[in-house]
Amino acid sequence: MYTRKSVSQDVDQIVQIHCDAFKDFFLTSLGAEFLKFYYSSFIKNKETVCMVEVENDAIIGFSAATVKSRGFNTRLIKSNLYDFFVWSLRMLFVNPKALMRLAKNLTKKSNVIEDKEDYAELFSIAVSSNHQNKGVGKKLLKETECELKMKDVQNISLTTDYYNNEATVAFYKTMGYDVLYDFVSYPSRRMYRFIKEL
Numbered sequence: 001m002y003t004r005k006s007v008s009q010d011v012d013q014i015v016q017i018h019c020d021a022f023k024d025f026f027l028t029s030l031g032a033e034f035l036k037f038y039y040s041s042f043i044k045n046k047e048t049v050c051m052v053e054v055e056n057d058a059i060i061g062f063s064a065a066t067v068k069s070r071g072f073n074t075r076l077i078k079s080n081l082y083d084f085f086v087w088s089l090r091m092l093f094v095n096p097k098a099l100m101r102l103a104k105n106l107t108k109k110s111n112v113i114e115d116k117e118d119y120a121e122l123f124s125i126a127v128s129s130n131h132q133n134k135g136v137g138k139k140l141l142k143e144t145e146c147e148l149k150m151k152d153v154q155n156i157s158l159t160t161d162y163y164n165n166e167a168t169v170a171f172y173k174t175m176g177y178d179v180l181y182d183f184v185s186y187p188s189r190r191m192y193r194f195i196k197e198l
């Protein structure tokens with residue numbers, strides 16, 4: 001088993017793991033085509049760190065992070081403007097509510113506590129369900145943090161669900177993450193924002 005940086009050819013396996021690990025999540029509900037577009041954009045982007053864990057030539061886990069959280073989603077869209085426009089136009093007719101939710105969650109932060117978003121952000125980490133709880137996620141997160149540190153990142157943050165999410169919250173706490181605050185993302189999803197100094 002080894003960790004390496006992800007490449008465009010990994011996208012189909014990454015999307016499979018995403019769908020397996022994030023079954024009832026909003027992003028998953030947008031469909032495999034959107035996820036392929038999303039993760040391809042992530043891997044191509046120069047300010048991201050995307051890693052995969054490989055066992056017997058198959059990907060069993062992945063992570064996707066950016067070195068600079070503030071304004072990242074907007075920059076990601078701008079760097080793929082045409083594809084995003086075409087996809088949005090279709091969503092406008094097929095599922096306008098989902099498009100609205102995506103737009104409202106471009107930034108996920110508290111509107112009560114001041115947050116300058118001066119940190120790297122882990123947007124996604126997942127291990128395929130038959131490989132979970134065997135140390136893969138810890139290894140992947142450590143390698144991702146190392147890559148970010150080599151890019152002079154000092155703090156890393158992430159958001160995760162507040163309710164019914166004890167195992168994942170325990171996972172991040174074990175990895176040295178502390179709660180920065182909690183907040184409600186659109187329309188009514190309560191979330192934690194975690195932070196860790198690297």
Ligand SMILES: CC(C)(COP(=O)(O)OP(=O)(O)OC[C@H]1O[C@@H](n2cnc3c(N)ncnc32)[C@H](O)[C@@H]1OP(=O)(O)O)[C@@H](O)C(=O)NCCC(=O)NCCS
Binds near residue numbers: 125136159160172174
């Ligand atoms: C979260 C996730 C990436 C963790 O990866 P993993 O390979 O399963 O986790 P690991 O085996 O490396 O580490 C598990 C650690 O988490 C903690 N943990 C997990 N479940 C726990 C629980 N129920 N209670 C307390 N601690 C728990 C423990 O510290 C454990 O470490 P230990 O085995 O040394 O005690 C993985 O479970 C996953 O893909 N989950 C679904 C997707 C997801 O929720 N991603 C995060 C989105 S924010």
